[in-house]
Amino acid sequence: MKTLAVTLFVFFSFTLKAQLDIDTTLSKKELVYKVLMSESSDMLIRNIKYRGSDFSIASFVNESPEVLIDKGLILSTGDVFDAMGPNKKPNTGVRASGMRDQDLQSIATSIVIDATVLEFEILALRDSLSFEYVFASEEYPEYVNQGVNDVFGFFVKELNSRALSPHNIALLDDGRTTVSIDNVNHRVNEEYFLKSDFFEGKSLQFWEQNREMMMRARVFEFDGFTVPLEAKAYLKAGKWYQFKIAISDVGDRYFDSAVMIKAQSFKSKGNRIPQADEVVKSFIESELKDEKLDLAIRNGQLSFDLQIQFNSNESVILKQSFKVLSELVDLMQRFPSLKVLVIGHTDNVGSESDNLMLSEKRALAVKAFLSRNGINKERLSVAFKGESEPKASNDTDVGMRENRRVEFVLTY
Template structure:
């Protein structure tokens, strides 16, 4: 019965894609190479990548753009277990998907404890200038909520391997332990990380009960239709999450980003990887060796100028030379600056003055208490509060860069008061 619904739903979703494209809210572009997507969309500051490889169906991976940020991400890479076009809303069916009849992935099967199908795997080597690697993502699925608790436990993973470490899956909840699947993040379990977007049938008197595998009366028949809140086909998705890992700067690591259907190859799931978020920062800043040939990709694309799409203008990978001057810390849930912190700011201002014409970069951070959105705003306010003092001291506005990362780049253990205090900080970088 689940397979029968798939074919019926396909026609509905294909029409939904046409509507989404006409509204110009969501853009799905499957024409670009994986190399392009990683180097020119996903990559952020402080990281170089090489040897990009994609295994899977071409229609399962795409560049994704949505100016309204329905899932919390406005641009990035979409990696799916079916067809990327099926991510486009509105949601007009509770069951949609594309079966490619492609093989699964053994490492994902170990997480889901079930047979996988239609795996899409994006992998590449990378080196960083600092000790912290991070990137932001959202997991979404059409298996929600009907198949929660069943064997159809669609799964994804971010597997990092490198020097002096065993391969590690960093696609986990903030507890650092729980992998993210349909069965581990939903309306009943870890619900603070789940957003529902379910479609409810109000037009058919009888519907299929997927839990009990039988036809039942539709209790919502002829009720007023309430359309799903978010303009995406997926019936549910996570909040924006951050993957992070401690690495050794200037050492080559490998990451494998993979997603697959579990139990069958029908309903789709996807993981959205935020553009520019694959980045590195921290207290350690090193000079990078020439690990990868940086110009090979640019030359390859320039030789095929007719293929370049204006929206994705090529840019040089720039890794600024930064020196950490120091940092100041803040009291819990505050961005006011103490007299002790003001003295430290004056000292760092004098160091900047001696450097002559260098830029000052301010990066605000928080501990992990509170929501992601709240902490991001708090870290921004901390950076702005420091910037105002520096402006008053005489630093020109055009020589100051304000950044903020919320709770995503801790340097201390958030399970202890001392660690949380270290994370409530603004870092000062001298940028040459």
């Protein structure tokens, strides 16, 4: 009786804490900037696009982090909420977008349908790209080698290159074998495969002997998974690439599959490219193209002034400066590795001590604006110079107005 009681306690403890939380409320930009990437991603992002049903993409948190992936991004051929366990059915699936995708069609064995596609352009500041992921499917094990497997891929192509088709980097460790149901299962490359089973209808003894499988069956609906894998690609220095995450049904519109990418694992690795400063400088100039920038590279840092307006002896940001500060917010979201030092300045009206305090208030006001608009405070710092570093002569009203400013120093 004691042994049974302990087994039941362990079983129900696992059951109670095993849960998958799905969130479809984030925008596609937020999914890329805040879920996929981190402040150490060392990567520039632009032109985010999505094709698919709104219910086929989401962020997720796995409250049993020892099971596969703790949190991240999920793309499904059906409804992402159907990924939530426990595993009860062998054929969970719904009709989704009905969309096709040419790149997926090129690796499929039949007609591609219900495609879910997230794509964007990347420029890595290091010489390679990598991220962690898991592929899961309801087609395991029934449709192994049946010729109608769902497909997915991570497609990379240099922009404006002569290459006719992108390179799929969803590969096993040999760098040649694509990750698919036929290539990773209980018969082939089984070291990369994790099976599941129905959560109900099994004895306590079975689950006691298969605890890891029990947790997978409790958290997820899918009948089979890959182990966590790493996708990677070597990139040319200073080049923009088109990157695409895509998954779709093949043949039928049921038996859902999904790909899950680990949160904040999407980053560039390896050696820093030699022209990184010039690449970042060019990117900032293109993002803030409507502003008059005095952008300079100084000691490995980028510094520039923006036309942030202040009235004399005041630290309140004027409305005409909101536009450029909003553009700076957008820039920092596109470049999560970017950190900003805000430096406050004044003209020479008033005492040096008063101007030092005023310049601090101006820097703090700008920092507060950026923070209120979603920039992590850890990416922001302030300094204050008072009247000690004028940009123009304080002998004219125009010069004094130019000196009532903030300066930005960027590091990454």
